[in-house]
Amino acid sequence: MKLKIFLFALLGVIATAQAQNTGNVSGKITEKSNGMPVSYATVSLKENGKVVSGVNTDDNGEFSFKNIALKSYTIEIQYIGFRKYVGSVLLSENKKSATVNVSLEEEATQLKGVNIIAERSTIEQKIDRKVVTVGKDLTTAGASASDIMNNIPSVNVDQDGKLSLRGNDNVRVLIDGRPSNIDPAQLLKQIPSTSIKKIELITNPSAKYNPEGMSGIINIILHKNANTGFNGTYSGGITFGETAKYNQSLDLNYKTGKVNFFGNVGQNFGTYYNDGFIKRFDQDIVQRIDVMNDNDSYLYKIGMDFLIDDHNTLSIYTNQNKSNGKGFVDTDIDYNNVTNSDISNIFQKSRYWGPDQVGTYNLAYKHIFKKEGHTLDFEGNYSDNKESQHASFDTETTKTDNTSSDILYNDFLKGTRKLTTLNVDYVNPLNEKTTLEAGAEARITRTGNDYTTGNPLLPVADRTSHYTYDTDIYSAYVTFGQKFKKISYQLGARFESYKVQANLNYGQTMFDDDYITLYPSAYLTYNITEKNTLQFSYSRRVDRPSLEQTKPIREFATPLVTSLGNPELRPQFTNSVEVNYTKTLEKGSFSAGVFVRSINDQISRILYPDPADPSKEKQIMSFTNYDHNTAYGFEASFNYKITKWWDIQPSIDFSSINQQGIVFQYNAADNSSNPIERKITVAAFNGRMNSNFKANKRLSFLLFGFYRGAVDGLQNNSHEMYKMDIGSRYTLLDNKMNISVRFNDVFKTMKYAFDTQYPYPQAGQFTWESQTVYVGLTYNFGGGKIKNLQRKQRDDNTNKDGGGMF
Numbered sequence: 001m002k003l004k005i006f007l008f009a010l011l012g013v014i015a016t017a018q019a020q021n022t023g024n025v026s027g028k029i030t031e032k033s034n035g036m037p038v039s040y041a042t043v044s045l046k047e048n049g050k051v052v053s054g055v056n057t058d059d060n061g062e063f064s065f066k067n068i069a070l071k072s073y074t075i076e077i078q079y080i081g082f083r084k085y086v087g088s089v090l091l092s093e094n095k096k097s098a099t100v101n102v103s104l105e106e107e108a109t110q111l112k113g114v115n116i117i118a119e120r121s122t123i124e125q126k127i128d129r130k131v132v133t134v135g136k137d138l139t140t141a142g143a144s145a146s147d148i149m150n151n152i153p154s155v156n157v158d159q160d161g162k163l164s165l166r167g168n169d170n171v172r173v174l175i176d177g178r179p180s181n182i183d184p185a186q187l188l189k190q191i192p193s194t195s196i197k198k199i200e201l202i203t204n205p206s207a208k209y210n211p212e213g214m215s216g217i218i219n220i221i222l223h224k225n226a227n228t229g230f231n232g233t234y235s236g237g238i239t240f241g242e243t244a245k246y247n248q249s250l251d252l253n254y255k256t257g258k259v260n261f262f263g264n265v266g267q268n269f270g271t272y273y274n275d276g277f278i279k280r281f282d283q284d285i286v287q288r289i290d291v292m293n294d295n296d297s298y299l300y301k302i303g304m305d306f307l308i309d310d311h312n313t314l315s316i317y318t319n320q321n322k323s324n325g326k327g328f329v330d331t332d333i334d335y336n337n338v339t340n341s342d343i344s345n346i347f348q349k350s351r352y353w354g355p356d357q358v359g360t361y362n363l364a365y366k367h368i369f370k371k372e373g374h375t376l377d378f379e380g381n382y383s384d385n386k387e388s389q390h391a392s393f394d395t396e397t398t399k400t401d402n403t404s405s406d407i408l409y410n411d412f413l414k415g416t417r418k419l420t421t422l423n424v425d426y427v428n429p430l431n432e433k434t435t436l437e438a439g440a441e442a443r444i445t446r447t448g449n450d451y452t453t454g455n456p457l458l459p460v461a462d463r464t465s466h467y468t469y470d471t472d473i474y475s476a477y478v479t480f481g482q483k484f485k486k487i488s489y490q491l492g493a494r495f496e497s498y499k500v501q502a503n504l505n506y507g508q509t510m511f512d513d514d515y516i517t518l519y520p521s522a523y524l525t526y527n528i529t530e531k532n533t534l535q536f537s538y539s540r541r542v543d544r545p546s547l548e549q550t551k552p553i554r555e556f557a558t559p560l561v562t563s564l565g566n567p568e569l570r571p572q573f574t575n576s577v578e579v580n581y582t583k584t585l586e587k588g589s590f591s592a593g594v595f596v597r598s599i600n601d602q603i604s605r606i607l608y609p610d611p612a613d614p615s616k617e618k619q620i621m622s623f624t625n626y627d628h629n630t631a632y633g634f635e636a637s638f639n640y641k642i643t644k645w646w647d648i649q650p651s652i653d654f655s656s657i658n659q660q661g662i663v664f665q666y667n668a669a670d671n672s673s674n675p676i677e678r679k680i681t682v683a684a685f686n687g688r689m690n691s692n693f694k695a696n697k698r699l700s701f702l703l704f705g706f707y708r709g710a711v712d713g714l715q716n717n718s719h720e721m722y723k724m725d726i727g728s729r730y731t732l733l734d735n736k737m738n739i740s741v742r743f744n745d746v747f748k749t750m751k752y753a754f755d756t757q758y759p760y761p762q763a764g765q766f767t768w769e770s771q772t773v774y775v776g777l778t779y780n781f782g783g784g785k786i787k788n789l790q791r792k793q794r795d796d797n798t799n800k801d802g803g804g805m806f
Contacts (some may be wrong), residue, residue, distance in 0.1 A: 023091035026064035026432075027100035029057050029077060037061025038104055041079035042584070044530045045089070047071060054530040058483060060373040064432055070096065077102055078530075078584070124582070129202040129219075130591065134193075145191040145220060152199055154635050154653045154686075155218065163188075165203065165216055172212060174219040188220075191266070193776075195235065195251065197221050203595070204537045204578045206521040207477045207492030208425075208437055211542045230254050237776030241769035245270025262317075263302040269295060276752075276766030278561075282666055284336040285617065287560055289329065289766075297323035303362075311368045319360040327352035331558040341615065345398040346559045354389040354413075373429040385417040393455075395559060409454035411554075417547065420444045434482045437492075443473040451553045465505055469547045469567075472499040479521075486527045494519040502550060502567045510567040511550070517542070531584040538577050543603055545569035549623045562610070563621045570625050573600045588640035588647070596632045599657075601625040607715060608664045609673045609759050616671060619759065626661030626714070649690040657682045659714045664759035673759040678714055685709035702727035702742070719753040723770065737779045745770040 025045065029038040043063045044054040052073065057063045070091045077085040082104040089098050124131045132152055149155050155165055165171040173188070200219040202209070209217065236248035249266035275290045303317020329350040335343050360383040367376040391411040398404045425439035449467040479492035495518055502511040521539040528534060548555065548565060555563040580593035604626050610618035633655030641647040660679040667674060686708050693701040704725040711718045727742035750770035755763035 021070065022067040023070055023096035023098070024064065024066050025068060025073075025075070025089055025091070025098045025100065027062070027102065029061045029063070029079070030101075030103050031082075032103035032105045035103075038079050038082070041077055041082075041104070042530050044076045044078075046074040046076065049074075051530060053485065054527065055485065056483075056488075056527065058373075058429075058432075058435075060429075062372065062432070075100055077104065079104060124589065129200045130580075132199045132201070134196045134198060145188040145193060145196060148193050148196070149188065152201070154201060154203075154651075163218065165201065165218060172210075172217045174217060176220070176222055191220065191222070191249075195222050195233065195249070203593075204521075204539045204576050205541070206479060206490060206523065206539065207494040207519055208439065208479050210441070210475070211494060211496065211519040211540065212544060216541075231781055233778065233780050235776070235778045237774060239270070239772050239774045241772040242273050243271045245272070258307040260305040260307075262304070263300070265300040266298070268297045268299075271295075272769060274766060274768035276764060278762055278764035280760055280762040282668060282761050283341075283617070285560075286334045286336065287558065288332045288334075289558065290332075292328040294326040294328075295323065296325070297321070311370075313366045313368075315362075315364045315366075317362050319358075319362075321356075321358045323356045325353065325356070329556075329558070333559055341617070342399050342401075343397060344400045346395065347398075348393060348395040348559050350394075350557070351392045352389060352556075353391075354387070356385075356387045358383060358385045371429065373427060373435070375425075375427045377423070377425040379421075379423040379425075381419075381421040381423075383417075383419045385415075385419075387413075387415045389413040393557070407456065409456060411451070411453045411455075413553065414448075414450045415547075416446075416448045418446045433484065434480075436478070436480055438476075438478045440476040441474070443471070445471045447547050449547070449551055449553060465553060467502070467504050467551045467553060469502045469550055470500070471544075473497070481523075488523075488525045490521075490523040492521045494521075498544075498571075500544075504552065504567070510552070511569075513570075533582045535580045535582075536578070537580075538575075541574045541576060543572040543574070545571070545603060545623070549603070560617060561619050561621055566623045569603060569623055570601045572603045572625070574598065585640065587642075588638070590636075590638050592634070592636040594632070594634045597630065599629040599631060601627075602629050602659070602661075604659075604661070604714070606663070607756075607759060616673065624661070626659055629657055629659050631655060631657040645694040647692050650688065652685070652687045654683070654685045656684075661714055663715050665757065666760045678758075680712070680714050682711060682713050683709075684711045698731045700729050702729070715758045716754045716756045719755075721750055721752065723747070723750045733779075736781065737777065740774075740776045742774045744772045744774065 027043075029041045029043070030036060031038055037057070038061045039057055041057045041061070041063075042054065043057065045052045045065060045068065053065055053068065055063050055065065068091060070093065073089045073091070075085075075087050075089050085102050085104060087100065087102070089100065091098060124133070134148070149163060155163065163171055163173060175191070198221040200217075200221065202217040202219060205211075205217050230252070231254075232250065232252040234248075234250050237246075239245040239247075245268075247266070247268045249264060251264040252262070254261045271292060271294045273290075273292050275288075277289065278287045279285070280287075299319075299321045301317060301319045303315065306314045308314060327350075329348075329352070331346075331348045331350070333346040333348075335341055335345065360381065362379070362381045364377065364379040366378075369375065389412070391413070393407075393409055393411070395407045396404055397406075420443070422442045423439065424441075426437065428436045430436055447469050449469075451465045451467070453463050455463065473496065475494055475496040477492060477494040479490055481490035482488065495516070497516050499514040500511070501509065501513075504510050519540045519542070522537065524536045526534045545566075550567045550569055551565040552567055553564070555565070557563070575598045576595060577597075578593060578595040580591065582591045583589065602625065603623055605621065606624040607619055607621050609616060610620050612618075633653065635651070635653035637649070637651035639647075639649050658679070658681050660677065662675050663678055664673045665676045666672075687706075689703075689705045691703045693703070695701065702725070704727070706721075706723050706725075708721040710720045723745040724747060725742060725744050726746060727740065729738060729740040731738045748771040751765055751767045753763075753765040
């Protein structure tokens with residue numbers, strides 16, 4: 001009740017009476033291709049070429065001008081990626097109001113039944129996110145979403161496909177605003193690049209989003225099949241490296257009457273190679289590692305939308321992912337001049353294999369009230385993840401006297417994860433300038449992990465274990481926003497109850513936590529002019545440890561390095577402030593931003609001596625919480641069309657983090673490694689240049705360069721990385737089919753190298769199949785119009801980074 005009184009009082013203060021000698025202009029902006037509203041389009045009223053007033057459309061594509069003098073005006077409507085609209089408006093004593101409804105056309109020619117992709121990508125700053133509209137220049141980058149992510153400003157993808165945003169891998173990945181419950185690195189490899197319409201970078205999410213992810217959210221929006229009847233898209237490609245890798249997908253849609261059926265199936269299979277070495281200097285030990293992964297994965301989705309009537313829609317779908325992987329890891333360890341060891345060599349063959357299956361089931365209901373933008377959503381989601389891994393280890397040890405011994409044993413891991421999510425979301429535009437949003441959510445996660453090993457070096461009691469990591473999360477949020485002539489703001493808060501319990505071997509509680517937290521957010525946007533926008537934002541976020549980061553069960557192992565989780569990891573909380581600026585140019589756009597973060601209990605990797613190894617040769621790779629850290633950084637990107645046939649998209653980003661925490665340092669005097677506290681400033685710089693050349697209407701070429709600067713970290717110092725790609729794209733059959741070719745890492749310069757003094761002085765380097773040639777084909781078919789159910793944006797509740805090394 002107090003909230004309602006406050007809102008009505010606030011509206012009463014800001015309300016103004018309309019003058020008798022003025023008029024109003026209002027309207028709605030939609031996309032011509034599918035009728036969807038165009039949010040944040042720039043609408044300007046001009047008199048004799050001079051701007052009288054300007055506004056942006058709201059989330060529903062609507063705009064209005066009030067108290068406008070009774071004159072004749074020119075109205076201009078602009079939105080990146082669409083053709084500019086210019087019209088006229090006349091206000092007089094006899095006509096004091098005018099309605100202008102406009103359907104904008106995309107810059108590319110519209111063809112019936114075909115997903116049109118703009119020639120070049122564009123970048124736009126909205127109230128709470130940066131939107132990259134994917135053009136042909138990015139889809140030429142490779143077969144999948146994973147291939148093109150390195151071309152997106154502030155986004156990096158490592159050799160394992162793991163994403164990071166602004167140098168931090170604590171980022172959530174959504175597909176059409178929803179989590180898939182599939183590992184993002186695996187999922188992005190199965191989404192064809194030509195299926196992507198937009199990529200949203202939400203670096204400072206508001207309270208209406210789940211608060212996980214220090215670096216924010218990456219939301220990948222796919223092309224919607226807005227067609228009646230039967231239609232779809234086929235995409236396939238081959239990547240040539242040491243061996244050929246194959247991917248293909250088929251998206252289908254059938255609309256009849258009030259029912260829309262949709263589905264897609266994708267396949268990704270091939271053999272991937274990477275290798276490297278780690279050299280330890282205090283004992284002159286060299287560890288060489290060769291890895292081969294043979295992966296075969298299938299992803300399919302099937303569902304339907306049922307339009308009950310104009311105000312009620314019901315939707316149901318299931319998403320299934322099945323994969324089988326085989327990993328072959330050969331580790332060769334040479335002991336050179338090691339005085340305290342009688343071993344000269346260890347050679348280990350490790351084999352990992354087993355199926356992984358994820359099933360997701362979703363039911364959603366949407367009610368649209370009579371008032372425009374007034375909606376109510378209910379949604380239920382259940383996912384079931386089942387994973388099995390068999391492993392065999394064959395270790396041959398050769399001593400200095402040339403005698404040898406062999407140890408052969410097997411491991412078995414079985415894991416389950418069940419996630420149930422229930423949501424309700426309510427949106428109410430109190431008036432044309434004010435919007436109230438509220439919602440609630442429950443997330444229940446149950447996991448089970450069984451581990452059995454035949455390792456004869458372990459005590460019998462330690463050869464089997466059962467581990468569970470369960471969470472209960474209940475939350476509710478509210479946001480309130482208003483838009484004025486040049487200023488808009490949004491305030492929000494999310495209240496959350498979080499409970500976690502980790503148990504080992506049926507009853508031994510290893511970790512237990514239960515707390516209630518408030519996550520506030522605030523946004524302020526100022527439209528300096530119709531082409532200059534300034535934005536300020538604040539949010540509080542959290543990163544909670546995942547199952548993979550906490551389970552005290554080996555993730556991988558070599559004779560000298562074993563990866564384990566840490567059950568006592570605490571959540572990481574972050575307060576983030578950002579300022580962003582966007583300028584629209586006649587031939588492109590420019591955007592820049594700065595950010596400052598305060599981070600408590602940062603979750604990070606750690607490498608420390610194995611306490612059970614008296615020889616001081618073995619190490620444990622795990623996770624730990626570092627103390628309070630602060631970070632700041634900036635980014636800038638430029639999108640400019642130099643000529644009709646040449647455009648460029650350079651971008652840079654920089655981040656600096658003040659870190660402090662416990663690491664282990666080697667003492668050569670007594671051959672020991674002891675914990676010490678270090679404080680260090682970690683700086684990271686990245687630069688990209690994307691350049692596109694259009695030979696004619698059908699043929700275009702791409703040149704892409706990438707540079708990642710060296711990073712001196714709290715424990716490891718990573719060396720610089722860089723590469724150059726070239727590509728080409730050719731369209732035919734009236735733009736229904738396109739063929740693309742890309743040569744990645746032309747000079748084969750990509751590699752990951754590091755050095756460190758903690759816990760021992762050592763250095764290493766790893767390489768992978770970075771130099772590849774990709775050939776892809778996409779074919780579109782079908783025609784018509786529908787409107788799919790629009791879903792709320794969700795994200796997952798844990799940091800997804802596991803303990804794996806390869």
